Amino acid sequence: MLTVLEPEVCCAPLASAAVPAEAAADLAASFKALGDPVRLQLMSMIASADGGEACVCDLTPAFDLTGPTISHHLKVLREAGLVESDRRGTWVWYRANRTRLAALSALLAIGAPTA
């Protein structure tokens, strides 16, 4: 059974083979994190940011939400392994974990129906 201890998630495309239960728990956690409009936008803003990094100070004012709330959503993304943060002087910068995104993308990639 594939261990989830690996930094890279695992697994052949959804449509190729059933995802084992342990892996499902790990992968579902990442999808769950993306399953909120605010977090999906945060994720896209970070991933598409100039230089590959975005400052919280630029993210927060883009939403009609308080600072603590944005901070909470960023924490969820962090704990899901989708972003990494890094304090640099006064500001905190976030960047996307592209390896993780690629793994999720590959999982959903489709092939022809099996049969």
Place this chain on the structure above:
Amino acid sequence: MLTVLEPEVCCAPLASAAVPAEAAADLAASFKALGDPVRLQLMSMIASADGGEACVCDLTPAFDLTGPTISHHLKVLREAGLVESDRRGTWVWYRANRTRLAALSALLAIGAPTA
């Protein structure tokens, strides 16, 4: 519930441009549906099933959950536009919406950092 207006969801890869708020809500709904281990496994079992279809009667016994609970999860996947169902005599068959999966996969596909 949230009906998907467009057959194809939209949007360039996450890392290419920020996802607009409206699209984010629609897309996040699909990720949210995948954000549960049981649903992710159901999705993979359906998508990888022989002939591209799976009968509920084969899905239910694969989990330590009651029928109503599986039925609920399948409903969530259906409402997220990820699967379609089809009664055929006594049994109900589910198949994956590959177009939708492809759209989600494309969204998470990564390119080089912008800049």
Place this chain on the structure above:
DNA sequence: CCCCTAGGTTGACAGATTTCGAAGCAGGCG
């Protein structure tokens, strides 16, 4: 027509999520 099986619907409830305001910590500036 009656009943049996496969699934879906309803109602209920414990536990998780989203969101906020208030308070805390870290770094820079006067």
Place this chain on the structure above:
DNA sequence: CGCCTGCTTCGAAATCTGTCAACCTAGGGG
């Protein structure tokens, strides 16, 4: 040192979710 600003953590309220037991519906036999 003292204080401001940026971000995170804490505590609390409203809402949403996962799950089950109980009940209902559709099809296929006796």
